[in-house]
Amino acid sequence: MMMDIVILGTGNLAHHLFDAFMTAKEVSIIQVVGRSQQGLEYFKRYVDVTCDYNAITEADIYIIAVKDDSIGQVSQHLSSLQGLVVHTSGAKDMDAIVSYDKGVFYPLQTFTQGRPVDFKEIPICVEAENQESLKQLKKLASTISQHVQEINSDQRKKLHLAAVFANNFTNYLYGVGENLCVSEGLSFDMLKPLIRETAEKVQSLTPFLAQTGPAKRGDQKSMQAHLDLLTKEDHKKLYIQLSESIQKVYEKEL
């Protein structure tokens, strides 16, 4: 049976979900709701759109893809409707939604404007208040992803935190690498194959086994030489902190 959905939000995630669900045969996007006509431009070529929160169409599932702090407010507009209301946040409780029939639909990925992603590979974490809604959400998620998993709010928050380490912080370290290259007149391009291979390596090895470098070996001489090369206080602090943490993990081995 066809699932009718409405997407609320016009940001990055809304765009990516829209593109993914447009290709799903069992799903019909019947409306996209946004704050401004401008944000709706892309969607209105394909589906009904509205800026009027009183003109939201009846649907099976409403997907709220807005900033965390706006979830409660947006969900209020849906409280008089019948369908299941879900948010897409990694950090917010399911109860951030004020409607009766609620859930969470959290795709664990970083979405970038204009960069297509393969939703089939993206884990979608679902949660719902009742079994019927959970079943419905799993079915919806399965139309775009091969990795649908039921997890509770506590697990989701930890997963979101894990993603901050694996994505936000990792990206910052790439930036430090770039900075060090550029300061020597070298291109960041030189680090790109290494960055890619580092990520590929842990697709089959655990990070514990994939670890290399002076800190893992307890090579104090190399670490001191590196610290002497660093000129920014922040980079020094991070080097020390990260090296100490790595050493603690491996000191039993040395």
Add this chain to the structure above:
Amino acid sequence: MMMDIVILGTGNLAHHLFDAFMTAKEVSIIQVVGRSQQGLEYFKRYVDVTCDYNAITEADIYIIAVKDDSIGQVSQHLSSLQGLVVHTSGAKDMDAIVSYDKGVFYPLQTFTQGRPVDFKEIPICVEAENQESLKQLKKLASTISQHVQEINSDQRKKLHLAAVFANNFTNYLYGVGENLCVSEGLSFDMLKPLIRETAEKVQSLTPFLAQTGPAKRGDQKSMQAHLDLLTKEDHKKLYIQLSESIQKVYEKEL
């Protein structure tokens, strides 16, 4: 003209260089030198091998692929030979080699036993004392890589340090992510598509533009919520340190 090379060392890098040069038409590996017969097992099926440092064959280029601290000692055995002697270290001065005609051949990548790498994409950084040797090294490197670059020892050391941030430290952060998943009964597999996409993103965007997350947004509430979820002191310290560093980079924007 064919280049005759000898590889000294039987570790990870020696294996990967061997495999790469075996496929290079213009290069002939005429010998592999190692400390033990055991380490030479793999190579002796294809080329001459020896454990006897007095039985090293005459060659155009000797590639020392051993631990940093052994470079000097190994190079001593080559001081009476005619060819160009290079080491493969990111951290050591060219002068770690005691021979007359010396250089550096540093492939910027992480090498894992049993994981084939595409050498064509790997930057190879070369350095030599004289122009003739430099030309020879560039020619050698070009037989396996499309990204050969001349850099000096200072640049190479900074690049090696950049690689510690982009590889060693990044891998440790993956491990923190894994730790957080496992503590909630979730599989590290869930983070893998995110890890991959994070690395792919900076192949076309700069890390500065690719950055997302609470620290970039200056979202104190989310950062506090994350800190409350962390139970390990080391993870908390890193969270604070990394978030502060990110905030400094973006505070002008906020």
